[in-house]
Each structure stands twice: as structure tokens, then as C-alpha cells.
Amino acid sequence: MGKVAFIFPGQGAQAVGMGKDIYETDSTARGIFDAADAALGFELSKIIFEGPDDELKKTVNTQPALLTTSVAYLELFRAKYGVQPDFVAGHSLGEYSALVAAGVLSFEDAVRTVRARGEFMEQAVPGGLGAMAAVLGAERDALQQLCQAVSKSGSxxxxxxxxxxxxxxxxxxxxxxxxxxxxxxxxxxxxxxPLEVSGPFHSSLMKPASERLAGVLAAVEMSSASVPVVANVTARPVQRPDEVRHLLVEQVHSSVLWEDSVAWLIEQGVDTFVELGSGTVLAGLVKKIDRSVKVHSINSLEALEKFQSETPV
Structure with a gap:
């Protein structure tokens, strides 16, 4: 194996029942879900395992739910295989899971912070006034120019x-x-x-959420990263707490440079990506960026076992 990057999914990867198999069979994983419930003061795990779907889809629940599921798979994967990453990265919300993996944030602080982040993002723009859409097949520069032309007209x-x-x-x-x-x-x-979302995330309309998040992050204790965390805003590694704080604030209203982040990791010699958490969204994106790298999605007990059979650890 060359270099390894652990990657963590963001909003959109959630599914009712995610992580239930490891909660029921492993005390390490169960401890993470229980810690989330205790840190937040309500049964987040019940929403994760039982739904209903529209409750899990609320940004304020989705964000801590995905973080919790990712960290539970991370801890179980580490306990089982002892694989240490050379780099970590996460897509939007997933960056918080990456920061837990790199020892920058405690899990409890992270879960409380993303709960607040979800709340601020939901409240930044009144419902129905913002939107998002996936654009397929366009060149980045051409789309950027079209966005600038439309924005000049006031929208x-x-x-x-x-x-x-x-x-x-x-x-x-x-x-x-x-x-x-x-x-x-x-x-x-x-x-x-058009995407089903509750707000115009990662646009300048989210600046009010960024400002409120800055206040929360200022009070959160952070350590230097044990491995480089590739930040969404810059697609480059960060390790110092002051830089991490600044970039997490910027991230809410800035572009997520996922393609650039993965390309940079591959340039550094990463040839194996381990996606930890619900779904396979990031595995699909990584393969579209470079078909030659290996990607493992650790999103079930079965996937954990499969990793062992596919990978000489």
C-alpha cells in the first residue's frame, strides 16, 4: 500500500438505520452513539436508527448524525485494523469528522459544534429564498462566468x-x-x-451563519492535527488550530474544492482512499477524479470484513 487517506462524507449521504449494525454488535461503536446522545442531551441515535426520514433530513439533525456515524466507523476500523492515515479530508460537514480523526477536536465538542452549525445554516436564509442545483457536464470556468453574469443582475x-x-x-x-x-x-x-436542500449552502448568503459559527468555534478547544487535514476552502493541508478555526468559518460560505483536494492527495502519493461513514458518495467522486486509485467504503459490518479480504493489512 502507498499512502492512505481517510475521507468522510457530508450532507446527502444520510440514511435511516445507518450504523445500526455496528451499534448492536460492537461496544466501541455503541460508545460513540451514546456519547453523542449525552453531549447533545437528546436521543440523536433514535433519529439515526429509526427516523422518520424527514426528521433525519433536517440539517440540524443530519449534521451531528453523519458525524456520529462516521466517527463510530472510524473508531471501529482503527480498533480492528490499526491502519493510520497519512492524510484526512471530509466533504463539507465531513471536515469535522476528519478533524476528530486527526485529534484536532474531541468528538463531544465536534458533535455539539455541528449541531449549532446546522442550526445557523438553517436560520441564515428564510425558507424558500435560497436554492442549490447540480450542474452536470459543464466546464468550471464557463460555469463560473455564467454565475457571475447572473449574479450581476442581482440574483x-x-x-x-x-x-x-x-x-x-x-x-x-x-x-x-x-x-x-x-x-x-x-x-x-x-x-x-435542482436539489432538495433547506438553504443555499456554501454561498455568500451563508455569511450570517459563518459569523455565528465563529463565536462557537472561538470557545472550542483545539489541538494541532496529528496528520494533515486537507481543507475544503484551500484544497491544501492544515494542522494549526488557528488556521483550522479560520477555515471552518470560511467554509460555510465558500466553495468546497473536493476535486482539487483529491487531486492534491493523489499528487502526494495517496493511492488508497478509505471512506468512513454512510453511503458511497465520495468513493464515486474519487473514482471519477482518478480511476486508478483504490477506494474502500466502510459503511457496514460487511464492508469491514470485506476490507480485510481485499487488503493485506
């Missing part, structure tokens, strides 16, 4: 998630995103798909 729309070649998410005002839906072909888009 904000910006590049939010640069996921992989041919998949970019735009975010902004309802009118701005609608303009991209209608005019996407001008930037070479094959399809533009």
Missing part, C-alpha cells in the same frame, strides 16, 4: 461544490439558481438538477 448564484469533473453544485438565491437551470447549456451543461 446571487455561485459555485458551491466542485465535486469531480463534470459535476458542480451551484448555490444562491432561488432566482439565481433558477437562471442556471434555464441557461446551463450556455456553460456546456448537459443537465441541471
Amino acid at each position: 446571487v448564484v455561485e459555485l458551491a461544490n466542485l465535486n469531480c469533473p463534470g459535476q458542480i453544485v451551484v448555490s444562491g438565491s432561488k432566482e439565481g439558481v433558477q437562471a442556471i437551470v434555464e441557461r446551463g447549456k450556455e456553460a456546456g451543461a448537459k443537465r441541471v438538477i
Whole structure:
């Protein structure tokens, strides 16, 4: 094995019942879900395992739920295999899971912080005024120019998630995103798909949420990262707590440079990515960025066993 990166999914990867198999069979994993319930003062685990779906989909629940599930798989994976990553990274919310993995944040502080982050993001823009859409097949520069042209007319729309070649998410005002839906072909888009989200995440409209989050993060204790954390905002590694704090605040209203982050990791010699948490979203994106790397999604007991059979540890 060359270098290894642990990667962690963000919002959109959630599913009712995620992590239930490891909760029921492993005390390490159970401890993480129980710690989340204790830190938050309510039964988050009940929402994760039983739903209902629309309750889990609320940003304020989704964010701590995904973090908890990722960290439970992380701890179980570490306990079972002892594999240490050379780098860690997470997609949007997943960056907090990466920071727990790198020892920057305690799990309890992280789960409380992302609960607050979800609340601030939900409240930053009144419902129905913001939107997001996935743009398929457009070139980054052409789409950026189209967004700037639309925004000049007074309807904000910006590049939010640069996921992989041919998949970019735009975010902004309802009118701005609608303009991209209608005019996407001008930037070479094959399809533009409106997303079911509760706000215009990763756009400048989220600045009020960033400001509130800055207040919370200022009071959270952070350590230097034990391994480099590749930040969404810069697609470069950070390790110092002051830098981490600054970038987490920026991240709420900035583009998620996922494609650039993965490309940078591959340049550093990473040839194995281990996705820890619900779903296989990131595995799919990594493969679209570079088919030659190995990707393992650790999202069930079965996947944990499979890792052993596929990988000489």
C-alpha cells in the first residue's frame, strides 16, 4: 500500500438505520452513539436508527448524525485494523469528522459544534429564498462566468461544490439558481438538477451563519492535527488550530474544492482512499477524479470484513 487517506462524507449521504449494525454488535461503536446522545442531551441515535426520514433530513439533525456515524466507523476500523492515515479530508460537514480523526477536536465538542452549525445554516436564509442545483457536464470556468453574469443582475448564484469533473453544485438565491437551470447549456451543461436542500449552502448568503459559527468555534478547544487535514476552502493541508478555526468559518460560505483536494492527495502519493461513514458518495467522486486509485467504503459490518479480504493489512 502507498499512502492512505481517510475521507468522510457530508450532507446527502444520510440514511435511516445507518450504523445500526455496528451499534448492536460492537461496544466501541455503541460508545460513540451514546456519547453523542449525552453531549447533545437528546436521543440523536433514535433519529439515526429509526427516523422518520424527514426528521433525519433536517440539517440540524443530519449534521451531528453523519458525524456520529462516521466517527463510530472510524473508531471501529482503527480498533480492528490499526491502519493510520497519512492524510484526512471530509466533504463539507465531513471536515469535522476528519478533524476528530486527526485529534484536532474531541468528538463531544465536534458533535455539539455541528449541531449549532446546522442550526445557523438553517436560520441564515428564510425558507424558500435560497436554492442549490447540480450542474452536470459543464466546464468550471464557463460555469463560473455564467454565475457571475447572473449574479450581476442581482440574483446571487455561485459555485458551491466542485465535486469531480463534470459535476458542480451551484448555490444562491432561488432566482439565481433558477437562471442556471434555464441557461446551463450556455456553460456546456448537459443537465441541471435542482436539489432538495433547506438553504443555499456554501454561498455568500451563508455569511450570517459563518459569523455565528465563529463565536462557537472561538470557545472550542483545539489541538494541532496529528496528520494533515486537507481543507475544503484551500484544497491544501492544515494542522494549526488557528488556521483550522479560520477555515471552518470560511467554509460555510465558500466553495468546497473536493476535486482539487483529491487531486492534491493523489499528487502526494495517496493511492488508497478509505471512506468512513454512510453511503458511497465520495468513493464515486474519487473514482471519477482518478480511476486508478483504490477506494474502500466502510459503511457496514460487511464492508469491514470485506476490507480485510481485499487488503493485506
